[in-house]
Amino acid sequence: MRAEIVSVGTELLLGQIVDTNAAYLAKQLSELGITLHRRSTVGDNMDRLMLALNSAISSADVVLTIGGLGPTMDDITRDGLAAAFGDALQMDKAIADRLRAFFRLRGVPFTESNLRQAMVPVRGKALDNPHGTAPGLLFEAENGKIGIALPGPPNEFIPMVENHVIPYLKAKTGGVGVIKSLVLRVAGMGESLVEEKVKDLMLDANPSVAPYAKVGEVHLRVTAMADRAEQALALIEERAALVRARLGDAVYGTNEEALEHAVVALLARAGATVSTAESCTGGLLAGRITEVAGSSEIFPGGVVVYSNAAKTDLVGVPAELIERVGAVSPEVAQSLAEGVRKRFSSTYGIGITGIAGPGGGSAEKPVGLVYIAVADETGCQVEKANYIGSRAIVRLRAGQTALNMLRLKLLE
């Protein structure tokens, strides 16, 4: 089966946004064994959209569009696909009712232009969109060609691909000839050291192993091709086991599982809890932990103590200590971790204090200097870090280090 992707949006042609949706969809198609021969991008212009659609339909079995399904005049994909597939659009009353209810629930005035989003192809159907107002659309031409229209916002696009497009195409292709991959996520080890340790495992083409450096971690992508999914997965499993044997505890998870997921799972398994006292990370660490569904079991709460007074008032860091050694110091990190642990009666307490920048640095305490402490009933471990990068990077890396310290403690 051959596919083409047509991305629609003037903002893409102006280079104002990067088309991550198309890359995501391309990856999903490749994993289904569907050959993508071309991707193209056109603006919100009907003539050029029609040229792209007609060209795509003439050479591919399935044409997937991204974007241009909203309620405004700019949103022309629905009409363009109907024309290219020689189909008509009719109003779906159930969708129209749902749109009205959606607006009522939000207390937002309903404008009639929203009803364009209830128009569905006569020879086709709508694809449910629980995350937005515009449903996706499926066109099925009499000659067997397929058109699939997907919304542009990634939070609507990705679930629709996962819940509708992949199952539909899998059924169409019978699920043969596949590329599978697995990402092994590595924390606490730099890219060059990771590569050094698995260099010889990276020489084969199938399965292949490729490293990608991320903020505060490294991803190793193991990819295999085979006739059947099980064969590809077996190749991957074998190679992944070799990689894990080399890297040990540094491999903390796979695929989309971020470090906070691994930590929350370990805490839950241990029946333990953690609380956080953040200065320079300003709530980001708590935000990451609570992004994990079910984290309320292991996280009673935390404090963001930006001012010195708050450090003293909320978690009992002695004002005298701050006065003597400064807020950015191993002693204050430890006092934050121990104080918040006591405050929330949690098994572990994390304290972070540092200079995220761009201002506030000095020769003695430069931007990027961060102290991270993890306390438990047996004592407190404090690490000193000198991160390089923007304010956002320093904050991200500090949270990453804290989570990895706690993870290694939980693995002991």
Next chain:
Amino acid sequence: MRAEIVSVGTELLLGQIVDTNAAYLAKQLSELGITLHRRSTVGDNMDRLMLALNSAISSADVVLTIGGLGPTMDDITRDGLAAAFGDALQMDKAIADRLRAFFRLRGVPFTESNLRQAMVPVRGKALDNPHGTAPGLLFEAENGKIGIALPGPPNEFIPMVENHVIPYLKAKTGGVGVIKSLVLRVAGMGESLVEEKVKDLMLDANPSVAPYAKVGEVHLRVTAMADRAEQALALIEERAALVRARLGDAVYGTNEEALEHAVVALLARAGATVSTAESCTGGLLAGRITEVAGSSEIFPGGVVVYSNAAKTDLVGVPAELIERVGAVSPEVAQSLAEGVRKRFSSTYGIGITGIAGPGGGSAEKPVGLVYIAVADETGCQVEKANYIGSRAIVRLRAGQTALNMLRLKLLE
């Protein structure tokens, strides 16, 4: 002048990398006033590359390719462009010598296949690449059509665009004709209502106004073309003023300025401070506020109170109140906001409590139900929201609503 971009690389069609080069180049072309009608992506396959190149050459004045210039068998762009432009390639001795010297310097064995990178068009020239081995190529057909081949690695690609492509195209276009744009960021008003209010301002092609729905906000992009930058900016300013007059306070900022930046700036101007008590957002709101450099002036701190005990212990929400009305209630949101304001002696206090999901919902209190309260010395405003979407979206939108409520209070 019309352009098309053709990206070449199977890894792009497999979705293994995101084509940030194409977005970057598109943005540069738009700033030169060169109209990009289409972008396309093909794999390392000569037939499909030729189809894409011939189609691009037939409709555009300049065709820019990205990738496929290396020394391996996969690298077919050079040959493809020569065929499409009816040109021949000949060896450039100076480039061949430089390649040999490059390998000698690095102590890497020189293989003859590297000499492919010294082949340049007879009617054209090479573009210097100080960051890699493959030079770029310029093709100039007798009919005036232009082909520009650029290397794929971003650290080679970007300097070549800046140092060769932009000056060359600027000279070709006479340096006249530019496209500029401005994004107006709108909070607290849905996309369709925004469009309703500015519909008539969206009818013109120059300046154009186009809406984009984001999570919890809408962006209106105002774009203008003119001979000179000042003229384009004047067109934008005029149109932006009309849009602002229609939307009033709902326009909170421009371009990359996120809502937290607007709020931090307003607080600083007012000499005011804010503290946060977060349940379902779990520190994300504090994290957003502290992402802004200099936020320590207006943010003493906050608490993340996930457990009921923490709500009572840290900010004094009466246990009896939680027992009676439940943690997810307008009363508890208000108590959080008032309690944290008192705790940190801040001008404003924000309280957020809700059900982010995916679990924890009920018929009476469904997933997505969130109460948001903003307290100051005169009282407390509480809003009820029913957000639709994933856990991450519910949390993002709740933070967005809180920031916008505080912003509007600061504008009063």
